[in-house]
Each structure stands twice: as structure tokens, then as C-alpha cells.
Amino acid sequence: MATSDASAAESQYAAIGLDLGGSSIKYALVDSAGKLVESTFGQATTPEGAHPDAVAQVMTEIIGELQRLTGEELDGIPAGVTVPGVVIDGVVHTAANIDEAWIGLDATAMLGQLLGREVSVLNDADAAGMAEVYAGAGSQAGRPIKGSTLLLTLGTGIGSAFFRDGVLFPNVEFGHLEIDGFNAESKAAARVMREENLSWEQYIARLQRYLSHVEFLCSPDLIVIGGAISEDHEQFLPQLKLRAKLVPAEYNNAAGVLGAAHRALHSGT
Incomplete structure (x- = not known):
């Protein structure tokens, strides 16, 4: 897994939030204080069927877009990812409006490998709740x-x-x-x-x-x-x-993104 502690430490950005839904993937960067960098908030179309491999490809493209937008490589910066389903220890157990190939998948390991960084995966409602409880x-x-x-x-x-x-x-x-x-x-x-x-x-x-x-x-x-x-x-x-x-609630469209990034920031605590 490609990481660079030095570049992560120097960056003003601390985590990436990626909120997977049936029709769109919302995304943004957060700073070290856990605040959303609003200029980086955006959304991409969820690939038809939302198969894990296709979703990972879109997320890779999103990170590339964030790098172009910020002018930084974003190496070593962790990512939090929401999934519309039950997630236990990084494994997805149900899937709503996404491909059934997610069920039984260790999404943390798969996405971590394909995105080249530490990844935390959690249920989308849990992520929205985290945004409200920690910042809203x-x-x-x-x-x-x-x-x-x-x-x-x-x-x-x-x-x-x-x-x-x-x-x-x-x-x-x-x-x-x-x-x-x-x-x-x-x-x-x-x-x-x-x-x-x-x-x-x-x-x-x-x-x-x-x-x-x-x-x-x-x-x-x-x-x-x-x-x-x-x-x-x-x-x-x-x-x-x-x-x-x-x-x-204080956050709507951005709640899942912010909560996912918060989980990524604190995954080791």
C-alpha cells in the first residue's frame, strides 16, 4: 500500500470522505480539525449496478480529481467510505441499491488495496450520525x-x-x-x-x-x-x-462524507 507519512504530515488536508449511494458518490476533504473543506465537496455518478470494482474505479478517479483540485498528491491521507448496508469489522453484510457482490466482501481490505491508502468502511446512516454527534x-x-x-x-x-x-x-x-x-x-x-x-x-x-x-x-x-x-x-x-x-440535522448532503472522514481520522482510537 502506497503511503507517505511526510507528505501527509505536511498537508493541510487530513482525510478523504467518500459517501456511496445508489445514484451518486459524494466526496470531500476534511482538515486536521475534522472540518469539511467546502471547496472540495462534490459528487460523481455511481456506476450502473454499483459493483465493487466499478465503484473502486470511480473512487480512484475522485481522488485524482481532488489531487488536481488541491495541487497535492494526498499520499498517506486515509479515506472513510460509507456503504448503504450493515458493516461489521469492515465486512459488508447487506446491500441496499448496490450490487449484491458487496455482501460478504471485506470492503476495508479491498478498497484499501485499490485506493492505495488506509480505508475505514461504515454504514451510511452511522456516518451521518457521526457528523451530527461530533460536529452538528x-x-x-x-x-x-x-x-x-x-x-x-x-x-x-x-x-x-x-x-x-x-x-x-x-x-x-x-x-x-x-x-x-x-x-x-x-x-x-x-x-x-x-x-x-x-x-x-x-x-x-x-x-x-x-x-x-x-x-x-x-x-x-x-x-x-x-x-x-x-x-x-x-x-x-x-x-x-x-x-x-x-x-x-445540521448536515444533509454532506453528513455522510463528513462522518466517513471523521471515522478515517479516528480509526486507530
Whole structure:
């Protein structure tokens, strides 16, 4: 694996974040303080089918583009990569909207070899949660808020990440809870509001049922609501009645990138 400790130490850039989705791969560099370098944020089209080899090729091209953009080689700088699936010790166990060839793959080893650097791989919702807990709505003065924090991303489905005093419990799947005989995200994901032409009042009732059940199961102190719908948080968050504090996410498109890069920065700690 090609690394250069000297070049990494001299660079103002500390890690690369790569957020793999079914339609796009978002990316950016972060600095040594873990802050997103906004001028490097971008996205590339996910190759059709999202086979691991094809994804690795696009990620190699992304790193090349970042090198051209910054004028630096970026050798030795670690990368964090999100995957839409369960990831345990770098091995992918499920795959949503990506090729089934990911299942059973040691993605950390494969991507580390092909990208020529240390790579950390984690679930995409966990990465978004890390961004919020360490730099966004779940943090205070750059440190995680004490207690239990739950991130829920409301979109095509429902992604979830759970933390206790800033420590991640990986791969929780609160979007797939069975409530009233249905998979929760089939009734409470943001997409159903559009698909079923629900009013805010109707959608809020479904969200209240879902969140009340989640609160009963894990008693979070703070719930951070992400996904594009969080931009309209004033329409629905004040109407929800829970013991937990409810707040909108600070990061949306960049959350996975930032969280992945944070994991890369702290993979040895």
C-alpha cells in the first residue's frame, strides 16, 4: 500500500470522505480539525449496478480529481467510505441499491488495496450520525452531548444511528421496526408523504406513532431528524409530542462524507 507519512504530515488536508449511494458518490476533504473543506465537496455518478470494482474505479478517479483540485498528491491521507448496508469489522453484510457482490466482501481490505491508502468502511446512516454527534446538532462546543442521541434520516427509507455519550452502537435498523403490522419505513419515510399525497397533518400522525414507539424502545435524550425533509422542520417538529428533545440535522448532503472522514481520522482510537 502506497503511503507517505511526510507528505501527509505536511498537508493541510487530513482525510478523504467518500459517501456511496445508489445514484451518486459524494466526496470531500476534511482538515486536521475534522472540518469539511467546502471547496472540495462534490459528487460523481455511481456506476450502473454499483459493483465493487466499478465503484473502486470511480473512487480512484475522485481522488485524482481532488489531487488536481488541491495541487497535492494526498499520499498517506486515509479515506472513510460509507456503504448503504450493515458493516461489521469492515465486512459488508447487506446491500441496499448496490450490487449484491458487496455482501460478504471485506470492503476495508479491498478498497484499501485499490485506493492505495488506509480505508475505514461504515454504514451510511452511522456516518451521518457521526457528523451530527461530533460536529452538528448532537454536539456542543465540538463535543458530543452527554446521554443517548438517536439520528433518524427520513427519505426513501428511514436510516438510523444510535449513540451513548458519543459512542456509536453500529448498524441499528430502527427504520425496519414492525409497527401495527407494517415495516415502519413503509408508513413513515418521507417518500410516502409524496407517494400517498398525505397532508402534513396526516404525515405528522404517522411520524408521531413511529417516534413514540422508537422512544419507548430506546429512551433517547435527543432525536436528530435528518433527510431533505428536515429543511421543512418548522412544519412538523413542533407538532410532535415526545419526552426526548427533537432537533433538525445540521448536515444533509454532506453528513455522510463528513462522518466517513471523521471515522478515517479516528480509526486507530
